[in-house]
Amino acid sequence: MPIVLKSRDEIAIMREAGRINAEVLQMLVDCLRPGLVEKELDEIVRKEFKKRSVIPAFLGYQGYPATVCVSINEEIVHGIPGDREMVDGDIVSIDLGCVHKGFVADSAVTVAVGNVSPEGRRLIEVTRESLNRGIEAARAGVRLGYIGAAIQAYAEGEGFSVVREYVGHGVGRQMHEDPQVPNYGNPDSGPVLKEGMVIAIEPMVNVGDWHTKRDSDNWTVQTLDGSLSAHFEHTIAIRDGEAEVLTLP
Ligand code: MF3
Ligand code: CO
Numbered sequence: 453m454p455i456v457l458k459s460r461d462e463i464a465i466m467r468e469a470g471r472i473n474a475e476v477l478q479m480l481v482d483c484l485r486p487g488l489v490e491k492e493l494d495e496i497v498r499k500e501f502k503k504r505s506v507i508p509a510f511l512g513y514q515g516y517p518a519t520v521c522v523s524i525n526e527e528i529v530h531g532i533p534g535d536r537e538m539v540d541g542d543i544v545s546i547d548l549g550c551v552h553k554g555f556v557a558d559s560a561v562t563v564a565v566g567n568v569s570p571e572g573r574r575l576i577e578v579t580r581e582s583l584n585r586g587i588e589a590a591r592a593g594v595r596l597g598y599i600g601a602a603i604q605a606y607a608e609g610e611g612f613s614v615v616r617e618y619v620g621h622g623v624g625r626q627m628h629e630d631p632q633v634p635n636y637g638n639p640d641s642g643p644v645l646k647e648g649m650v651i652a653i654e655p656m657v658n659v660g661d662w663h664t665k666r667d668s669d670n671w672t673v674q675t676l677d678g679s680l681s682a683h684f685e686h687t688i689a690i691r692d693g694e695a696e697v698l699t700l701p
Contacts (some may be wrong), residue, residue: 453630462555463698465552470697473699476504476548477546485565487508489531489535493546494520503682510549510627518533521533524544527674528658532672535625541565541572541592543568547683557623557687558623559685559699560654560684561684568667571680575612576682578656579607582603582606587686588695590690593645595639597639598668599632599635601636603635607655619633620654633653635655646690654683654685656683658677658679663675686698
């Protein structure tokens with residue numbers, strides 16, 4: 453499938469989608485505390501999306517049963533919000549997507565709940581900065597591999613590993629469009645980034661090794677070695693040659 457470049461008007465709609473997604477994601481972050489049950493986040497999303505007239509992008513996607521992914525500690529991504537309570541010291545990744553006027557926005561953050569270990573806190577900061585490095589690397593004229601190479605060099609330089617089996621993606625009319633956006637690899641690989649491209653960059657960084665396994669629910673992805681993992685994601689557009697972050701409040 454060829455990469456679809458978005459027009460100026462389409463990017464304006466995606467900017468609204470991104471703002472709404474970021475606002476609701478921030479509301480979820482603000483209510484995290486020990487004792488909060490994962491499912492409560494799903495309930496908030498349903499209510500707040502309805503209020504803003506946007507559609508959950510994840511609900512029903514390949515049968516996914518919720519509006520948001522909640523992945524705790526050694527869980528990397530795609531955790532289904534259930535009856536689990538958050539406890540002091542957890543690191544919680546929240547991934548959210550909405551559809552607004554036919555266009556998708558997708559973003560994620562990892563948050564420390566209460567007193568998190570120094571290692572957990574450092575993992576969160578390194579993963580946040582990995583995403584920043586990827587965003588800075590994304591500009592018109594460079595090859596896509598430059599993004600992943602920047603993320604990998606930084607995260608591995610900090611002593612952590614980058615998940616290989618799950619990657620970022622083009623985004624727009626569909627949640628997952630071409631191209632795939634790996635968080636690792638050769639800088640001189642992949643298509644050349646062009647004005648109007650919209651992609652979701654989403655590094656997943658582990659304290660231990662990069663290998664993953666799937667939970668018995670067939671969705672939740674965990675680190676194979678049981679080490680902590682963090683995940684940050686923004687939807688960005690290449691505008692005037694540079695990355696514009698669309699998923700900001
Ligand atoms: N941000 C995730 C992704 O890009 C969201 C997908 S979760 C799903 O793949 F449940 F909808 F699959
Ligand atoms: Co995504």
